[in-house]
Amino acid sequence: AQTVTQSQPEMSVQEAETVTLSCTYDTSENNYYLFWYKQPPSRQMILVIRQEAYKQQNATENRFSVNFQKAAKSFSLKISDSQLGDTAMYFCAFMNLGSIQGAQKLVFGQGTRLTINP
Amino acid sequence: DVKVTQSSRYLVKRTGEKVFLECVQDMDHENMFWYRQDPGLGLRLIYFSYDVKMKEKGDIPEGYSVSREKKERFSLILESASTNQTSMYLCASTYLSGNTIYFGEGSWLTVV
Numbered sequence: 017a018q019t020v021t022q023s024q025p026e027m028s029v030q031e032a033e034t035v036t037l038s039c040t041y042d043t044s045e046n047n048y049y050l051f052w053y054k055q056p057p058s059r060q061m062i063l064v065i066r067q068e069a070y071k072q073q074n075a076t077e078n079r080f081s082v083n084f085q086k087a088a089k090s091f092s093l094k095i096s097d098s099q100l101g102d103t104a105m106y107f108c109a110f111m112n113l114g115s116i117q118g119a120q121k122l123v124f125g126q127g128t129r130l131t132i133n134p
Numbered sequence: 135d136v137k138v139t140q141s142s143r144y145l146v147k148r149t150g151e152k153v154f155l156e157c158v159q160d161m162d163h164e165n166m167f168w169y170r171q172d173p174g175l176g177l178r179l180i181y182f183s184y185d186v187k188m189k190e191k192g193d194i195p196e197g198y199s200v201s202r203e204k205k206e207r208f209s210l211i212l213e214s215a216s217t218n219q220t221s222m223y224l225c226a227s228t229y230l231s232g233n234t235i236y237f238g239e240g241s242w243l244t245v246v
Contacts, residue, residue, distance in 0.1 A: 017193075025174065049232055059222070061237040068233075107176060111232045120184060120232055121192070122167055126176035 018043045020110050022125035029098055030133050036083075037093045037128050039108030046070075050084065050091045051109040054102075055127075064106070067091065095130075103132045137161075140225050140238035147245050153212040155241050157225030163236070165228045166208035168192075168200065170221040171240070177224060183208055184230075215245045 019042045029035045041050070052064040067075045067084050074082050079096045095102055108125040141156035157166065165184050169177040169192075179192030181200040189200050197219060201209045208227075212219055225238040 022176070051235065053235075059240050061224075061226075061235075063235070066233065109235075111228070111235075113232050120165055120228075120230065121179070121182065121190075122165070122226065122228070122232075122235065123179060123193075124169070124177035126174065 018045075018110055018112055018121055018123045020108050020123050020125035022106075022108055022128050024128045025126070026129045026131070028131040028133060031098060031100060033098055034094060034096050035098055035130065037095075037106055037108075037130065039091045039093070039125055041089050041091065041108075041110045043089070043110065043112060045112045045114070047113045049111045049113065050082075051111070052080070052082070052091075052093045053107045053109060053124075055105040055107060056103075061107075065093065098132045100132050100134060103130060105129050138225060138227055138236045138238040140223075140241045142241050143239065144242045145244070147212075147215050147243065149216060149245055151215050151245075153215050153243065153245075155210040155212075155223055155225075155243070157208045157210070157227075157238055158206055159208075159227040159236065160206065161227065161229075161236065162205065163227040164205075164230045165232070166202065167226045168198075168208065168210045169224045169226070170194070170219075171224055172221050180210065180223075212243075215243075217245050219243065220245045 050067045054062045111122045167182040168180045183202045
């Protein structure tokens with residue numbers, strides 16, 4: 017069974033600092049996606065970054081980057097030059113693409129509440 | 135513009151009532167998912183579906199059932215609502231390629 021674990025329930029940093037959110041996952045599959053989603057108080061889910069498991073290069077999106085360690089099953093998110101608008105709940109997610117229809121399960125972690133202080 | 139629509143944003147139901155939560159997507163997605171979100175527990179998968187009339191149990195299916203009679207519509211059913219099912223319910227959908235996930239706005243259910 018696929019599981020996703022976020023071990024940091026809450027984090028708090030000062031504006032402009034760099035922060036890293038941790039995520040580990042468990043799977044026996046080789047073909048999957050990993051995601052980081054941001055959920056502000058509006059509760060709308062916003063894609064931050066996506067990583068395909070077959071790609072060795074770590075994904076980056078402006079101030080957001082990941083450290084994808086496939087063998088260790090680790091997928092951490094680094095936010096550089098943090099801004100007040102980054103304050104939100106962050107969810108790590110795993111989607112098994114599977115080899116047959118019906119095997120595509122999308123699983124989320126428990127979330128990390130990130131607060132950026134002025 | 136792509137849309138995943140959850141029919142009810144806020145519901146209040148009585149214990150023992152049958153509750154239907156509907157999710158409709160307009161993108162011809164194969165995969166659809168139902169989650170509940172509770173503080174400290176994240177998003178927990180209840181059921182998912184990869185095709186019409188096909189369904190698979192997620193991690194917490196007890197007390198819930200689902201229906202997918204048409205590709206665009208995935209319904210979550212609480213046969214006999216209980217107070218511990220008070221939560222925010224979130225629907226999501228994707229293509230089989232899985233590279234983009236679309237979410238509904240969430241349905242807040244209170245069972246009294």
